[in-house]
Amino acid sequence: MNLIPFKYLNRKRIITLIAILTITSTLFSVTAYSFLGFYNGFTNYVGEDKDIISVYSQKGSTPFTGIVSVNIADMVAAQRGVIATSPEVIAPCTINNQSIFIRGIIPNAITNLNDLPMREGQSINLNDTNSCIVGSNLANKLQLKSGDTILAIGVLSNRYVELQVKGIFNSNTALNDEALVPLYLGQWLRGLNYNSATLIRVKIDPSQINANQIYMQITNKTTPINPTNTTTPPPNSQTQRELEVLIPLVQANINVGTISVAQSQQFMQSYLSRYGISKDTLIVLSIVVLVFASATAISAITLFVKQHSSDIDTIRSIGVSTKKLKADIIAKITVCALIATFLGTMLSAGFISVFQTLGYMEVLSHTIAFQIDPIIIIANFLLLTAFISIKIVGMDLKQ
């Protein structure tokens, strides 16, 4: 972009300026992508697809501490448009003094919702009474391999379980940081009875059913509150039949007032929003970081223009107006900002990936994933350009 047909800017100085802008851009990108990595990881914790909904307890102050009845899975399963149900228990635990999350699942049910290709070993069955499969991130963190035996100790209960690692799986989801065990093992570690789960995930056909209709269905099928438990009616679902072969289920009372049904991402977002955390606030925080770092970028621009003062004087002396000169410098430095934004994004991707591999990018025992976001790139470029433009417009390019 040449408004003035002279190469009056020194190439080495341009490279130095790009380097400084790149470092500033990297700080913004690292901050924004880390924040968003945490946010996306958390909101996608129970599923990012629009066809996954969650039945959960409103009473839980965290997504890990709510309790719902396993029977709800059976109530929901028979509905038209419901493809699969997966009751799950999320139990915070420690293994070798390291915090981890163990998820109690029904193996045949969860595979309808999440693909869990095995990296090594075998998958578990519901009747593997002392086995687990481990996500590859967790396996790397704890240096586990198939056949290893581990002792998991509960956090919310005074229970412990000895587990043999049956296999290691790869997943693109939060499950990669967790160990999966049969549902009842998760219930022990969480301190729940056999009738309870943390949440029930339901895969639906959105064209046939939605979260509200499922909630209405649960409400319609729920019996009035009665203090005594009764025997279970014949199960509707394969999931329930599998469970009943192994664990003693009873027809527990369900208080519909305490449960909610929502699309999985909304379910997790609702927890974060309780603490004032949203995607927008995290982007704003990242922008604040860039504003704080902008003084360095602005100093770099000042120095850059000062270093070219004799060239600028020469150009001014041949009749080029200040306005045109400023426009030309802005245009040229905008290209630098574009390059710096690109390099900063690449560097931040490398930065996050390296520290992620080393196991340093974890929040709540889950790895912060890097995911390119166009909003961050655009914001980065626009903010850098804005700082540069404001500074140059305000500069006095005297002859």
Next chain:
Amino acid sequence: MQAIALKILFRKKSTASAIIAVALLIALLASVNALVNNINSQTALITKLANQGDSFLITSKDSTSISDSRIPANLIESIKTNPQVSYATAQQTTEATIKTNTTIYQATVRGVDDVRAFLTNQKASINGSVSGENQAAIGIIFAKMASVNKNDLLNLTINGKSVQLKVTAITQANQQSDTQITISLSTLQAITQNSDEISLIQFKIKDAAKANALLENLTRTLPADIKITSLQQVPTFAKDVNNQTATFINVWSIAIYLVVIAASYIIASRAVSDARYELYTLRTIGAKHKTTLILITVYALTIGLIGAVIGISLGIVGTQTASTLIRWNWGNTLLNPILNLNQALEILLLALAASLVGCIYPAIKGSKIITKETAL
């Protein structure tokens, strides 16, 4: 002469903006660290209030699980006689082949010194009774899986040695014993022919408030090759989660210090550019090449130091002010971000180190240019 030269550099217009550039970056670090400290201290406080658990396991120090743990069997007496211990049980676990009337299963057998006391302590519901040798309490899940009922006979084989057991109880404790066979320790030891070693001791204390003192006492008196593990690891979990947050902030700080290096580079380069005439004058009146180098470095380091001090203050004051406003508006009395002295010193030293790294190249380059001009 150097003092005067330094004074000349500091009187340049760019000094104030240079200090602000460093101060803003350090303020970010200080405020984030103060906020993380607050979150961690709140977590620690909540952890103390949470149920810490009153049950503990004694296993061998080098073991990673129960199956590879071996501890002397006679330790149980010293635990049981401790006045602070309300309940203790010696246990041995092993894998066994179970043959029922219809099928063969692999299962874990748990030998305990007092089966009834063990199940009662687990708050298990017991359908039947267990009181004698060669009797077995079967966990509900194993019973369902293997279709075993009360009064059935099981053939249990361990390392080629078999014994016949009578199922006298079906139990449900919502614990791992629901998938296991619980028998008396003496029966299991008779099969394994090992009465000197057990897998673990599980004990419960009378007063959870005195847990730390008891654990310290036990650690002193028990053999060095054993370890005591709490069965409700709230503090360990919270500490690890806090460490993850602290590590994440430390990693993020690297990006900030990189910008501080860049800022210091600009500061030194700008000082050379702005004070070119003054530095040239200094050289002509006898200042050495090294003197100019030190002068620019000291200038950049001083800016770094002043910027870091202002930044730390700004960070603390900023977060304190913000938290006070939040408390006024929302009444969140838990918000009280504070920076430790050690952290403040660490930030200060790292900021100085980053300033030094950033200013070296322009300082060297600046002094060389001046030398060339002197030659002219």
